[in-house]
Amino acid sequence: MTEFQLSGRTVLVTGASRGIGRAAALALARAGADVAGVARGTAGLEALGQEVEAMGRRFLALRADLLEPGAPERVAERAWAWRDRIDVLVNAAGVIVRSEVPEVTPEEWDLQFGLNVRAAFFLTQVLGRRMLEGGGSVVNVTSVAAEVATGAPTVYAASKAALVQVTRVLAVRWAPKVRVNAVGPSYIRTELNRAWLDDPGHRDWVLERTPLARIGVPEDVAGAIVFLASPAAGYVTGQHLLVDGGWTAQ
Template sequence: MHHLFDLTGKVALVTGGGRGLGRGMALALAGAGADLVLVSRTASELEAVAAEARKLGRRALPVPLDLTVPGNIDRMVQAALEEFGKIDILVNNAGTNVRKPALEITAEEWERVVALNLRAAFFVAQAVGRTMIERRQGKIINTASLTSEIGIANVSVYGCTKGGIRQMTRALALEWAPYHINVNAIGPGYFKTSMTRAVFEDPERRRWIESRIPWGRTGTPDDLAGAVIFLAAPASDYI
């Protein structure tokens, strides 16, 4: 059964791979045998994750760039192909948030969150998907959210984008299944990352959150390791 979860020889591109959930998913894939292309805006964070992956015996290529800048998505894909010749797995994870009441959201804040969370995510999937269609194989794992399913106050723009990710995942799964490309999403709930730090700094809010989770605790990036390996590996070929 080991072969069902073995990623040896595979190449995984992880956006938002320098910290938080992206870092955790990238290192999980490396632990299962995949080489990595790591993408985010902060070079120092990417280099640190790449060093951890190399300690696991994997190759790792840091690609520091802003996915919302025109042309950068094509440059990212080209860098990956020049280094590895293929992309087997895409973890479409880069994202940001603005945490404030809807009446206080500015047009600039709306555009900034939508540009990265939804527009960039779509065009990253499109660019990587083209290379997968040529090879007639691939795995795409989008990062959705609890807010893809339910409304949460003070994160309205984020929720809009994550609802979009859910529907994008469904549409691409239907369009690209004939090319043997699996498109799925992981929808994390409350996880402790730099993006959610402010939520957990309020003791009352933290207790309220934990009281609603059957396990009695919030998630950590390591908790996604099994899910991302499963969705990237042969075990999920019919999902």
């Protein structure tokens, strides 16, 4: 269907080496886009690059630690210089620390806000400045924990809520040139929470609260990201699309 096509577009996906970012990068490539992928590790990016190129799309590996000072800005500039454009930015890199009040340390706060909010914000700021000239779209990967209290730790939930509000405010500031949206997954089986979900008590707790009666997979989120990035969502901005198996419908 042409309304979901991204042929000729160039997308930048952070956290592309595994999990939701990797699934999003592949789905965006299947929709026709060339892909620049960001992560710290090389192996995951190399494997992703082979799959993207096997589809006949171009791939750029951008190795970077987005927590390093100036890294988001440098990544944005390198990505833009590749094809002289970025049409879609997907901020999927994220981290969770399973500490909880009253034991949270300032370092744990800084790590989660540093990657989940600060890095996404500055990457978006640099690319948004350029997108405002020719148009573009941003999709932030947030969490259902930004909207309701789940089993997710307080600081992680707060960092995702901050990113949701960045999404809403920028959507208004940058309309009509740049659309800014977010996808909020519930529990998706990835390395981020594999160990937590492997605990039968935790898994059952999630399943009891999930009308669709299964743990999500990265592809469940990738479809929503492609939708929000595509012309099909041309009249959608400032939204937080929850991909939660019905969790918040109850």
